[in-house]
Amino acid sequence: MITDARVLRQEFVPGDLEHRDAETTYLSETLAPIADGETPETVIMHGLSGVGKTCVAKYIGDNLRQEVLDAEFQYVNCWQHYSRYRALHRILEGLGQTLDIHRQSTPRDELFERLRQYDGPPCVVVLDEVDQLEDTRQLYHLHELPQFSMILIANREDAILRAVDERLTSRLTGSERIRFDAYHEDELVSIMAARVRWGLIENAIQDDQLRRIADAAAGDARVALSILRSAARRADRATENQITTDHVESAIPAGRKEVRQKSIDTLIHHQRVLYDILEEHKEIEPSALYETYQERVEEPKSDRTVRNYLAKMEHYNLIVADGTSRDRTYRLRE
DNA sequence: CATCCACGGGAAAAACAGGGTC
């Protein structure tokens, strides 16, 4: 059934991006000056999750490295590298400049100094989920350096501008924007069809089944591919050479769950306890939530810390906070 | 209208992480 599991994975970047021609072309045109040794404008890419922002950025990065020999391309996921230090370190690491950085002997702002002195080929830095960055002043400084150009990615355009240092905001008002809309059903179907061609045996799945998956994914390619993967695995385990409608139907909740589970797995113990409490209640008010949390955990963190945890979990789309004031309640998403 | 909760920014403190030294 499955001939190449890699192409079904969400992180897989296809050699040919479907349905993002306009965005891809626009991005590569914007970055074109880099071939002449000039610094391209900062680009802002925004749109809901699973609409190909990251994919387009990585795709362009691959192309850039192939076409312009003298260019570097660094991708930073600010979810994972949200502190100033980590984000900068990640860039330097990518450039192979961290070899002799020892934490202890690294003076203040040495990391940034390294970047300033970087004199290799021009570098495009992609900051994914940039609104998660804690200290955005560094972003401003990075913007100052001619050898670096930036692609900023976030779900919401205004989140970028809000997250960014105000000195940078004014400069970004004229920058290039690329908006990514949710995929249509047809587009999701053909995205999946391409993966099916590469990753599954022939006639493994019917067109109307792909359509069903696309419908369930509601414009999110990540979810669509997760469902497809789950359906293929089911058929594979049953050693059938066709995916049945049953496989698809049971893969829909499983696929959604898989996407969600990825987020849950990143939670630390205290956050997980909070999550479990929310799972037991349809809805719960902050004080009750905190009390329950205190009872369940050995050494409870302060209420302020718990609020930070909850905010983080809300950003992960795991929970929803209703109300802004005394009417605030928390619940799981969906 | 006073009060009450909860939120969330910011500063400061505490905890943590390597690495060097003796």
Add this chain to the structure above:
DNA sequence: GACCCTGTTTTTCCCGTGGATG
């Protein structure tokens, strides 16, 4: 290995704000 040093990261503390709520 215990201890210190320097920088990072997490947690706590303090507090102003603001929308309910009675």
